[in-house]
Amino acid sequence: MVEDYAPRFGVQSTLVDGRDPQNFARAMQPNTKVVFIETPTNPTLELVDIQAVADIAHAHGAKLIVDNVFSTALYQKPLQLGADLVTYSATKHIDGQGRVLGGIVLGSKALIEGDVHTFLRQTGATLSAFNAWVLLKGLETYALRVERMTDSAEKVAAAIADHPKVNRVIYPHHQSHPQYELAKRQMTRGSTLMAIDVKGGQDGAFALSDNLAVVLISNNLGDSKSLITHPRTTTHARLTEDVRLEIGVTPGLVRLSVGLEDPDDLIADLMFGLDKV
Numbered sequence: 001m002v003e004d005y006a007p008r009f010g011v012q013s014t015l016v017d018g019r020d021p022q023n024f025a026r027a028m029q030p031n032t033k034v035v036f037i038e039t040p041t042n043p044t045l046e047l048v049d050i051q052a053v054a055d056i057a058h059a060h061g062a063k064l065i066v067d068n069v070f071s072t073a074l075y076q077k078p079l080q081l082g083a084d085l086v087t088y089s090a091t092k093h094i095d096g097q098g099r100v101l102g103g104i105v106l107g108s109k110a111l112i113e114g115d116v117h118t119f120l121r122q123t124g125a126t127l128s129a130f131n132a133w134v135l136l137k138g139l140e141t142y143a144l145r146v147e148r149m150t151d152s153a154e155k156v157a158a159a160i161a162d163h164p165k166v167n168r169v170i171y172p173h174h175q176s177h178p179q180y181e182l183a184k185r186q187m188t189r190g191s192t193l194m195a196i197d198v199k200g201g202q203d204g205a206f207a208l209s210d211n212l213a214v215v216l217i218s219n220n221l222g223d224s225k226s227l228i229t230h231p232r233t234t235t236h237a238r239l240t241e242d243v244r245l246e247i248g249v250t251p252g253l254v255r256l257s258v259g260l261e262d263p264d265d266l267i268a269d270l271m272f273g274l275d276k277v
Contacts, residue, residue: 002036019179021052028060038067040187043195043231043255044248045070045170047179050186054082063111069093069222071172074146075189085111092222093146093192095138100131145224145260149192152263156256157194159267165204165277167197167252192258193221201251204277205230209254211276214261214269221257226266228256 002013014027018037035057039048050066057064065085066078072093078086088094090102103125105116120126127135157171168176172183173190183190198204209217209228218227219234229235236249244250258266 018048018053019046021049021056024053024056028056028062032060032062034063034065036065036067038070039076040070040172040183040191040193042070043229043235043253045172045177045193045195046248047172047182047186049182050076050078050081050083054084058082070193071187071191072146072222074143075150075187075191079106081186084108085116090135090138091220094135094142094222096142096145096222097138097224098220100134102127102131102135146192148260149258150189152261152266153192153194153258154190155263156258156266156270157190160196160270160274163271163274165199165208165274167199170195170197194256194258196254196256197250198252198254198274198277200277202230202232205232205252205254207277208270208273211273212269213272214265215256215273221255223257224260226257226259226261228254230254 003015006013012031014029016023016027018024018039018041024035035053037048037050037053039050040046041048054064063084064082065087066083068076068078068086069089069092073088085105085107088104088106090104091100094104095102105112107116153171154173157169157174160166161169161174161176171177171190171194172180172187174180177183198208200207209230212228215226215228217229219229220227231249231253232244232251236244239249
């Protein structure tokens with residue numbers, strides 16, 4: 001979205017393959033002010049080395065902003081790894097029950113009381129009192145919910161990884177993840193999201209999704225309910241097919257957000273759906 005809207009405000013941007021930190025070094029320009037990364041990425045759960053990119057950004061006088069939604073604040077601490085600001089969609093794990101929209105920006109007192117508050121005052125991006133109250137109530141059970149969801153995600157990833165209808169499961173703390181060592185280094189656990197590349201392309205992905213009874217179809221994530229979505233036709237539909245394939249959004253890829261249901265029920269549901277592919 002940044003490449004669509006930022007130029008209207010005179011802001012230039014460069015897209016970078018974040019898997020190699022040196023790509024950031026090559027992309028830095030004399031006028032670069034901010035590096036923005038998401039790790040793990042949506043929906044392919046690729047990782048960016050936060051410490052390495054922070055060092056590169058700071059060496060060029062730029063700030064690093066990290067979208068930490070997928071990992072959650074429980075399992076990844078970007079500020080401790082050199083980030084200047086951290087952003088969250090609080091709609092996800094913090095609310096975690098599909099009730100309200102909200103966002104959070106975290107950083108040093110100087111940055112928050114300076115640039116961030118100035119921006120909020122000028123744009124009106126402020127939570128309603130009710131939404132703020134709901135999110136505060138969500139924080140009371142945040143750790144309990146996310147830990148339980150992560151327990152289940154680990155079991156689900158292990159259970160379906162070798163299913164004959166699955167090309168691969170992408171989960172940061174599963175040993176098959178190509179950046180497993182980085183995941184272990186900067187994430188204490190693998191969190192609640194995974195991607196599943198289903199055989200049969202889009203037809204296979206739809207067959208899996210349509211035959212699930214416990215897991216619901218939705219674009220949301222981090223919810224108490226387990227949710228599945230097909231990025232190619234939903235969250236990433238605006239991209240061209242060439243770009244989707246370049247970033248790993250294949251026709252058979254689905255994103256699974258693991259919720260609070262019994263993990264055995266989730267595994268049985270997914271096995272049934274996969275058998276229908």
